Amino acid sequence: xxxxxxxxxxxxxPGPAWQSKCPWGAPNTTSISCSLADVMSEQLAKELQLEEExxxxxxxxxxxxxxxxxxxxxxxxxxxxxxxxxxMEFDREYDAQLRREEKKIxxxxxxxxxxxxxxxxxxxxxDSSEDEVDWQDTRHDPYRADKPTTTPRKGFIGKGxxxxxxxxxxxxxxxxxxxxxxxxxxxxxxxxxGMDLKLSNQVFNALKQHAYSEERRSARLHEKKEHSTxxxxxxxxxxxxxxxxxxxxxxxxxxxxxxxxxxxxxxxxYGGKSATEDKVIPPECAIKVFKTTLNEFKNRDKYIKDDxxxxxxxxxxxxxxxxxxxxxxxxxxxxxxxNAGIPCPQVVILKKHVLVMSFIGQDQVPAPKLKDVTLSSxxxxxxxxxxxxxxxxxxxxxNLVHADLSEYNMLxxxxxxxxxxxxxxxxxxxxxxxxxxxxxxxxxxxxxxxxGVAEALNERELFNAVSGLNITADNEVDFQAEIEAxxxxxxxxxxxxxxxxxxxxxxxxxxxxxx
Numbered sequence: 300x301x302x303x304x305x306x307x308x309x310x311x312x313p314g315p316a317w318q319s320k321c322p323w324g325a326p327n328t329t330s331i332s333c334s335l336a337d338v339m340s341e342q343l344a345k346e347l348q349l350e351e352e353x354x355x356x357x358x359x360x361x362x363x364x365x366x367x368x369x370x371x372x373x374x375x376x377x378x379x380x381x382x383x384x385x386x387m388e389f390d391r392e393y394d395a396q397l398r399r400e401e402k403k404i405x406x407x408x409x410x411x412x413x414x415x416x417x418x419x420x421x422x423x424x425x426d427s428s429e430d431e432v433d434w435q436d437t438r439h440d441p442y443r444a445d446k447p448t449t450t451p452r453k454g455f456i457g458k459g460x461x462x463x464x465x466x467x468x469x470x471x472x473x474x475x476x477x478x479x480x481x482x483x484x485x486x487x488x489x490x491x492x493g494m495d496l497k498l499s500n501q502v503f504n505a506l507k508q509h510a511y512s513e514e515r516r517s518a519r520l521h522e523k524k525e526h527s528t529x530x531x532x533x534x535x536x537x538x539x540x541x542x543x544x545x546x547x548x549x550x551x552x553x554x555x556x557x558x559x560x561x562x563x564x565x566x567x568x569y570g571g572k573s574a575t576e577d578k579v580i581p582p583e584c585a586i587k588v589f590k591t592t593l594n595e596f597k598n599r600d601k602y603i604k605d606d607x608x609x610x611x612x613x614x615x616x617x618x619x620x621x622x623x624x625x626x627x628x629x630x631x632x633x634x635x636x637x638n639a640g641i642p643c644p645q646v647v648i649l650k651k652h653v654l655v656m657s658f659i660g661q662d663q664v665p666a667p668k669l670k671d672v673t674l675s676s677x678x679x680x681x682x683x684x685x686x687x688x689x690x691x692x693x694x695x696x697x698n699l700v701h702a703d704l705s706e707y708n709m710l711x712x713x714x715x716x717x718x719x720x721x722x723x724x725x726x727x728x729x730x731x732x733x734x735x736x737x738x739x740x741x742x743x744x745x746x747x748x749x750x751g752v753a754e755a756l757n758e759r760e761l762f763n764a765v766s767g768l769n770i771t772a773d774n775e776v777d778f779q780a781e782i783e784a785x786x787x788x789x790x791x792x793x794x795x796x797x798x799x800x801x802x803x804x805x806x807x808x809x810x811x812x813x814x
Contacts, residue, residue, distance in 0.1 A: 390419035472497025482510040540650050548572050557665050563589045567663050583658035589626050622652045629722035635697040642717045659717050666712035683747045685716050690765045699724045700732050704739035706746045733782045
């Protein structure tokens with residue numbers, strides 16, 4: 300209260316009653332002076348408050364200090380007060396009945412039910428509002444289940460037959476559930492405490508080991524992403540290589556990713572100017588970044604470890620060297636194909652595991668794959684004849700087998716077929732070279748036979764037409780057996796003589812595997 304405004308009760312002098320109650324009347328300035336101790340007195344403040352309330356609401360029964368519900372200070376003539384008293388008594392009886400029902404239903408069962416949500420909570424049950432404490436002001440959350448109590452140092456709780464040791468199944472289960480909150484934040488454990496979940500030691504140990512493994516794996520993955528290429532992204536070292544190409548003027552700008560595969564990510568870029576006059580950079584380039592992780596393509600070793608060109612340099616213990624050799628392998632294979640006149644991307648430059656080639660397409664739109672384009676019957680026949688000729692050129696002139704030839708690695712551009720993705724290509728003298736060639740023939744034959752090309756040969760006829768090996772076998776099993784026998788013969792010859800069998804005879808005929 301304002302100390303200046305502290306005054307005694309209104310003057311009860313003569314005059315009509317409405318004048319003293321009229322809010323528009325002239326204020327009564329008469330006041331009684333009092334000391335500072337009286338102003339600060341709590342008892343004086345309560346008396347003044349009661350006088351003001353009695354003057355403003357004379358019909359309301361004043362409530363004295365002490366309990367609200369008593370038989371001495373209640374005016375039973377008030378219907379409202381009687382209704383409140385009766386309602387409160389009914390609520391107490393109703394809550395008592397619910398507690399008896401809970402006790403009767405639960406009994407000694409471990410799983411219990413509660414009627415807490417159906418109990419009546421009356422606002423006048425509390426004797427004093429000063430004793431009420433808001434739960435938000437404390438660390439206790441009433442909507443969160445309490446953690447299990449710890450077992451004392453003596454190792455047991457209770458006496459006699461009700462004793463509970465620290466090895467109790469229920470106690471240990473609840474403790475294990477509470478311990479799950481100590482796992483890493485990214486390991487979601489749920490609200491096990493609220494559900495009263497009880498985990499056995501075996502389950503908890505398995506979850507704990509799994510949480511630690513996931514944490515270590517996440518750390519390794521984060522470190523690996525810093526040092527290796529990921530899906531549609533490059534690591535800092537690869538990014539630095541691309542920046543150097545742009546700063547040197549070899550590339551004008553890199554527009555974005557155009558293709559992703561199991562072994563590489565391909566970006567589109569506009570070509571710049573070359574430092575030497577003899578080398579011309581195409582207007583549009585394709586940047587093939589080989590992934591430096593072996594997770595996506597783990598069987599690269601079988602394509603490179605037996606290739607005599609890289610056999611001495613192959614090291615399975617150094618994945619980065621394998622990736623660089625893989626990129627170098629594709630560069631050499633593309634150079635052979637380009638010298639033979641086979642339609643393929645033109646090699647611009649190789650920097651470690653980044654290979655820059657000419658772009659097959661126009662205006663940042665890559666040429667469609669043969670599986671995605673719809674060709675007429677004449678174009679399909681034309682494409683088949685072209686592929687048959689390219690396979691023969693690849694085998695005879697380039698001394699290569701594609702090893703992954705299918706409609707996914709052939710592009711249709713400018714009315715002809717272009718071969719791409721030759722990093723896994725091997726020579727026919729490879730221990731599995733003829734097997735790879737037979738697999739390519741099967742893929743090509745099946746695609747064009749489904750496309751309605753009547754002139755398409757089957758895989759065995761196509762294999763003989765490409766390789767020139769007249770293998771006569773009635774079924775596919777015998778055909779593959781003869782292929783394996785030829786490969787074994789060639790491998791034995793290499794081990795005994797220390798050199799490969801001649802791929803081409805002096806007159807240019809197809810190779811013949813003999814001693």
